[in-house]
Amino acid sequence: MRHIRDVSSNKVSISLMFWPLPPKEPIQKTMSKKPWQISRRHMLRGAGATMGLPLLEAMMPASARAADDSGRYDFDKPKRVAGAAGAEGQPVRFAAFFMPNGVNHADWDVNPGKIDQLSRTLYPLEPVKGYVNVFGGLRNSSGGHDRGTSSFLTGRSPKKTENAAEVDVGNGSIDQLIGTACGGAILPSLELGMSPPRRGSGDGITKIYGSHICWKNANTPVPHELNPQRAFDRLFRSFRTTRASALGKIEPPTPDKSVIDIVLEDAKSLMKQVGRADQQKLDQYLSSVREVEDRIINRREANQERIITPDMSREIHAARRQMTKALGKTRRKDSISAVPQIGYREYGRLMMDVMALAFWSNSTRVSTLMFGDGSHGRNMSFIEGVKGNHHSISHHGNKQGSLEMFSLINTFFVEQYAYFLGKLKGMEEGSSNVLENSMVLLGSNMGDGQSHSSGNIPIIVAGRGGGRITTGRSVRGGGGVANLHRSVLDTMNLKSSLIGGGGGTLGGFKA
Amino acid sequence: MTKIDCPVCTTLIRVSGVNLGQKGRCEKCNSKFIVPEHAGEEVEILERGKLPMKAIDCPVCSTMVKVSWGNIGEKGRCGSCNSKFIVPLRPGEEVELLERGVISGGKMRRNPVVKPAIKATRGTALSPKTGKQSTAKAPVKEMATTAGLPATEAKQAEDAGVTGKFKTTSTSPGLRVRSSEAKATSPAVAIGIVCGCVLLVISVLLFTGGEGDDRAKNTSKDSAVVEVEKPINTQPGEVKNLPEPEPEQPVFPGSVAHFDKVIHPLLNRYCIDCHDGVSEEGGVNMERFGSEREALSDPDMWELAADLLEMGEMPPRNKRRQPTAGERKQIIAWINTVSERWDAGALGRDPGRTTIRRLNKNEYNYTVRDLFGFQIRPADDFPEDGGGEAGFDNNADALFLPPLLMENYVESAGVIVHAVYRNQALYTKYLFTFPAGEVKPDEAARQVLSRWASKAYRRPAGQGEVERLVKIFRIGIEKKKQNYREAMKLPLLAILISPNFLYRAENIRPGKEIYRVDDFDLASRLSYFIWSSMPDSELFTLAGEGRLGEPEVLQAQVKRMLSDEKAKSLSMHFAGQWFKWEELRSRTNPDREKFPVFDFELRVSLYRESSLFFENMVRENRSILDLIDSDYTYLNPRLGRHYGIEGVSGSGFRKVALKDPNRGGVIGMGSVLSATSLPLRTSPSVRGAYVLTELLGTPPPAPPMDVPQLPEDDRQLKAASFRQELIDHRFIPACKACHERIDPIGFGLENFDAIGRWRTSHNGRPLDTSGELPDGTSFSSPESLKKILMGKRDLFTRNMVEKTLSYALGRELSPYDRQTVKAITNKVIAGSFKAHVLFSEVVGSFPFLHCRGDSYAPH
Missing domain, CATH: 1.10.8 (Helicase, Ruva Protein; domain 3)
Known part of the structure; x- marks a missing residue:
């Protein structure tokens, strides 16, 4: 059941499609009705709220929930499924990297067909050439720095507005959909980024669009973690040493069911008295509380579900040490900055280390990284041959010198991407590796940073998706980026007609 | 969508469903592109058409005059001698002279540009070969793919000089006829192409009383490039065929009849062609204004329209159909009444509603500090908050609560409770009642929890709320067999993650009342x-x-x-976000190789200077105009060295009297000067835009989409100086109109380098910091620039009032707030611009003291 947008009367309806679901409960737990299971519906009816809700799994008695993991997942009828798996049953992972400001196509494009020769900018992919598919000719649903960023994983054109209350991207992003549908041992998805969100608006468009690629639903952006150490700690709680030692041996209290129940009741009673826009905000509170409850309770069990081999453990400890070392040097500067003041290349690599470990250990199946916000203006002079900031250089004016620097910047990002792919390739899993069982997307908001054009955005998909994808090809096609999204979902055994408001998948995606 | 703009020459091209997603070609400039599938999407350029010529010689004074797409085939005026002529379609062709100007003595401007005539002269298009006046009616051009075109028609179309991609069709009576005239080398129009800024692109042409229809089928064979409308009159300057307002009753501005009878027809005639519900040029849709009531709803848009009308930027200069001077005055006068009515509050009162808002990062930290008295800052680990339109992070609508943040809240609550328990003094202070003798555990718990819930929720806690918390306590005692001390942990935790703590939930009443x-x-x-x-x-x-x-x-x-x-929060968070010294935290990063002095200590010092300055201004109730210019600032020895100011010794910050009039005020501060620069160089455009936007509250319009940038490192310039290169860029017509207002301001600040140091030369050459604003005022230093800004103090004050009110209310301002803004502005001006007057007035204002029910409607 989904909520229909009432466009004619300009009402802002709440698209609650991708409500985070509580997990299927393990069989040994008692299936008693929780006090909030039915009452929420009553509560909302009582408040006179006109929001439609998807039929939440939790509202049905557990016995009525189908334990169906076979076949296609349908976002129109949400329920948790297993998603795609590799040949030996390993879950297929999905990662997306966002590289702002477009590329210099003269050096990026690869001739269609089997890839023998990588292009100049893509040469860092040589070691993993066999795992990579390059897609050309896809069009983003929206152009420009800001809206093009929000449509990168949603496939639709965001509504033009300066007003934060009116943000609307049409539907949730595919990473959130996959995370909600398939879940993960620790987290449904891990969102990372390297630029803080921008405030205000520019050119009549709110900067919220340019600051987020992940959207929980049409109206709710998902912020990303900026600090690799914190991301690490969320995933590998038992491996961290800093906070525990600071607080002494006693663990700080964590809420249990009784606490969660009470705060939910507080929220219910609050919702009775507030207006529509307020209810939307409180909805976020409710859903976030429930999701966190799920994670906290699950976490205790998940540490048993998540198997960490000695190899993994070694890697995790090594990553933690490296992070402490790198971030320790800039602790003073970091005290006033939202973003660690370490070198950009190293910062990216620390983030990717966390992502790779998260995948390997199955802590999560979905992860995204924004290398920068939609108009990324970071000083890239640390790259040999480059002088200037990313945004300015992307407006190359077709001058040779600027184009050259632009290509060098593009190459830098491909290097970072190749680092991640190399890491995944080196992580053994069954008789293959994590890269074999993943889909890793690299793309940009624009095709040409100079003209802000939405056409021919650079897209690379690496990994074999659990053996479903034939790799090592360059595909030149057309159509919208939403086709790519639908293909990704399809490869994950998830079906959705809602992404990008249409149908059709990308020809040649799986080959 | 039925019309798009050629992405190169911005000619208006009509498209139909057949064309969507297909290749197309612009007749005028021969550029090839892909027609987007939906309105508002980018038009992807496949091939750029070449401008046939870069410049022509003025037929009178022979000055070389640059031309651009907007001028080709149109009327033009020589900037040197003021002669009027028609720019030919192809190089080498005759330049037909319309009016001979006078070669003025004195300074001739370097490389004057062709100025399209402002006045609505109804000229004629020349057929280039014959010189005869073409009487072709503007055909309706429809784009068709060659595939869809029957072979004979395609051939005919080609013979007619129209390419196979376009065919001309006749119009039927009643259909609005549009000509694909050159738009927009008028800079305002080029800008109007870009997303959503409220720029009006007003089409000149409209259907006028059916005169053109019978000429529809005539297409001049030679008019391969642009067809123009049948001329309405044959003499320049003469105006015919305008519908006169019916003179039966006197209609005066402000009356509804006036709008219906006078203004609405004018809008229909000059504006709605481009600003209708379908094309929405510049994001403006005037078609939705059926009545004055509806038109009144968007005063900001109207005010911008009035500015553009007055400057002659709208309708775009090269449109044939231009309002007369009298008509312009009428529209502007009406718009003035719109502003006046809103400012006077004649259209009703509405205190607005701020959406329920959660505490942002800073507020969370400070609230925890004040609630418990210790200095842990748990929110430093929270994800960053976004910000609303005005750029403040306390805008309710921009504050979301994702699961990541909820995890952080839960963890932080645990840490806080843990910290309370580990500290004996704090523990005793907070859990003040212990069961002893007659006081039962439940009762003790109730007292403690009631007190702390009330403090945390910032209002007396309701009985139900407290009982819920006691319930948690009881579960601990009875089910988990904990003692009092242990059992109190979870209820305290619950308080800290309750929405009543995390959100500022006001006591909202439903219904229709203001209260x-x-x-x-x-x-x-x-x-x-x-x-x-x-x-x-x-x-x-x-x-x-x-x-x-x-x-x-x-x-x-x-x-x-x-x-x-x-109150220093005001300085750090309100002023810091407004004036952008907050950006020194993360975003401002001068290149360390080029600016090795910009280390952590300098960064922090620059920030402190600004924040102390504002703090002090508020605390001592100084004039807010100190922000524009002041004879003092706050320095430590490091900054003294940085600015080259002597006598700052010792350690720490102190107030320093400024001898150099160039320093002082916000734009003399290194923090702002760094935040408005790029990593490797200054940016006069950014600084100019900053002054216009943040100080005066008159932001420049958005740049057009396809903009090349200047070289990154200003050490590599080709032009004589960086300034000269910027000036050269301003001669691109698409850039000129805005940048001639923006850049001079930045030039006036070029003495400050990219990290705020004073310089008099750059790249080995002496700096030329003179600038001239379009209204003629000139200046040549930060000091004189600041004097000019002081002259606009009322504008500044109004801007500050708007910012302060928006921050205080946590929402964007609506037209209903205008009366409040105006009233407060007047009070502040009357109160010698004292800071306390501003804050007092904001606190005592109608929207601050009132709220309204969910279904309130202003009338």
Whole structure:
């Protein structure tokens, strides 16, 4: 059941499609009705709220929930499924990297067909050439720095507005959909980024669009973690040493069911008295509380579900040490900055280390990284041959010198991407590796940073998706980026007609 | 969508469903592109057409005159001698002279540009070969793919000089006829192409009384490039065939009849062609205004329209159909009444509603500090908050609560409770009642929890709420067999993750009323505005007694709070975000190789200077105009060295009198100067835009999409100087109109380098910092620039009032707030611009003290 947008009367309806679901409960737990299971519906009816809700799994008695993991997942009828798996049953992972400001196509494009020769900018992919598919000719649903960023994983054109209350991207992003549908041992998805969100608006468009690629639903952006150490700690709680030692041996209290129940009741009673826009905000509170409850309770069990081999453990400890070392040097500067003041290349690599470990250990199946916000203006002079900031250089004016620097910047990002792919390739899993069982997307908001054009955005998909994808090809096609999204979902055994408001998948995606 | 603009020459091209997603070609400039599938999407350029010529010689004075797409085939004027002529379609062709100008003595401008005539002269298009006047009616051009075109028609179309991609069709009577005239080398129009800024692209042509229809089928064979409308008259300057307003009753501006009879027809005639519901050029749709009531709803848009009308930027200069001077005046006069009515509050009152808002990062930290008295800052680990339109992170609508943040809240609550328990003094202070003798555990718990919930929720806790918390306590005692101490942990945790703590939930009444905010809510509004934190005990006491709303009490509290140390939040978060010195935290990063002095210590010092300055201005109730220019600032020895100011010794910050008039005010501060620069060089455009936007509140329009940038490192310039290169760029017509207003301001600040140091030369050449604003005022230094800004102090004051009100209310301002803004602005001006007047007035204002029900409608 989904909520229909009432466009004619300009009402802002709440698209609650991708409500985070509580997990299927393990069989040994008692299936008693929780006090909030039915009452929420009553509560909302009582408040006179006109929001439609998807039929939440939790509202049905557990016995009525189908334990169906076979076949296609349908976002129109949400329920948790297993998603795609590799040949030996390993879950297929999905990662997306966002590289702002477009590329210099003269050096990026690869001739269609089997890839023998990588292009100049893509040469860092040589070691993993066999795992990579390059897609050309896809069009983003929206152009420009800001809206093009929000449509990168949603496939639709965001509504033009300066007003934060009116943000609307049409539907949730595919990473959130996959995370909600398939879940993960620790987290449904891990969102990372390297630029803080921008405030205000520019050119009549709110900067919220340019600051987020992940959207929980049409109206709710998902912020990303900026600090690799914190991301690490969320995933590998038992491996961290800093906070525990600071607080002494006693663990700080964590809420249990009784606490969660009470705060939910507080929220219910609050919702009775507030207006529509307020209810939307409180909805976020409710859903976030429930999701966190799920994670906290699950976490205790998940540490048993998540198997960490000695190899993994070694890697995790090594990553933690490296992070402490790198971030320790800039602790003073970091005290006033939202973003660690370490070198950009190293910062990216620390983030990717966390992502790779998260995948390997199955802590999560979905992860995204924004290398920068939609108009990324970071000083890239640390790259040999480059002088200037990313945004300015992307407006190359077709001058040779600027184009050259632009290509060098593009190459830098491909290097970072190749680092991640190399890491995944080196992580053994069954008789293959994590890269074999993943889909890793690299793309940009624009095709040409100079003209802000939405056409021919650079897209690379690496990994074999659990053996479903034939790799090592360059595909030149057309159509919208939403086709790519639908293909990704399809490869994950998830079906959705809602992404990008249409149908059709990308020809040649799986080959 | 039925019309798009050629992405190169911006000619208006009509498209039909057949064309969507297909290749297309612009007839005028021969550029090839892909027609987007949906309105608002980018038009992807496949091949750029070449401009046939770069410049022509003025037929009178032979000055070389640059041309661009907007000029080709159109009327033009020589900037040197003021002669009027028609720019030919191809190079080498005759330039037909319309009016001979006078070669003025004195300074001729270097490389004058062709200025399209402003006046609505109804000229004629020349057929280039014959010189005869073409009487072709503007055909309706429809784009068709060659595939769809029958072979004979395609051939015919080609013979007619129209390419196979376009065919001309006849119009039927009643259909609005549009000509694909050159738009937009008028810079305003080029800009109007870009997303959503409220720029009006007003089409000149409209259907006027059916005169053109019978000529529809005539297409001049030679008019391969642009067809123009049948001329309405044959003499320049003469105006015919305008519908006169019916003179039966006198209609005066402000009356509804005036709008219907006079203004609406004018809008229909000059504006709606481009600004209709389908094309929405520049994001403006005037078609939705059926009545004056509806038209009144968007005064900001109208004010921009009035500016553009007055400057002659709208309708775009090269449109044939231009309003007469009288008509312009009429429209502007009407728009003035719109502004006046809103400013006077004649259209109703509405205090607005701020959406329920969660505490942002800073507010969370300060609230925890004030609630418990210790200095842990748990929110430093939270994800960053976004910000609303005005750029403040306390805008309710921009604050979301994703699961990641909820995890952080839960963890932080645990850490806080843990910290309380580990500290014996704190523990005793907070859990003040222990079961002893007659006081049963439940009762003790109830007392403690009631007290702490009330403090945390910032209002007396309801009985139900407290009982719920006691329930958790009881579960601990009975089910988990904990002692009192242990069992109190979880209820305290619950308080800290309750929405009543995390959100500032005001006591909202449903229904249709405007009502006064109750005292506890008022206390929160006040404290979060001035301190970014919860109310203190004095405020709670007054609220409990019901006295906080009394005017004298309220004002006394404002004064007290402004003098409190906690008011430095205003400086860090309000002013820091507004004037952008907040960006020194993460975003501002001068290249360390080029600027090795910009280390952590300098960064922090620059930030402190600005924040101390603002703090002090508020605390000492100084004039807000100090922000424009001041004869003092706050320096430590490091900054003294940085700015080259002597005599700053010792350690720490102190107030320093400035001898150099160039320093002082916000734009003399290194923090702002760094935040408005790029990593490797200054940016006069960014600084100019900053002054216009943040100081005067008159932001420049958005740049067009396809903009090349200047070289990154200004050491590599080809032109004589960086300034010269910028000036050269301004001759691109698409850039000129805005940049001639923006860049001179930045030039005036070029003495400050990219990290705020003073310089008199650059790249080995002496700096030329002179600038001239379009209204003729000139300046040549930051000092003289600041004097000019001082002359616009009323504008600045109004801008500051708007910013302060928006921050105080936590929402964007609506037209209903205009009357409040105007009233406060007047009071501040009358009160010698003193800071306390501003804050007092904001606190005492209608929207601050009131709220409205969900279904309130202003009339």
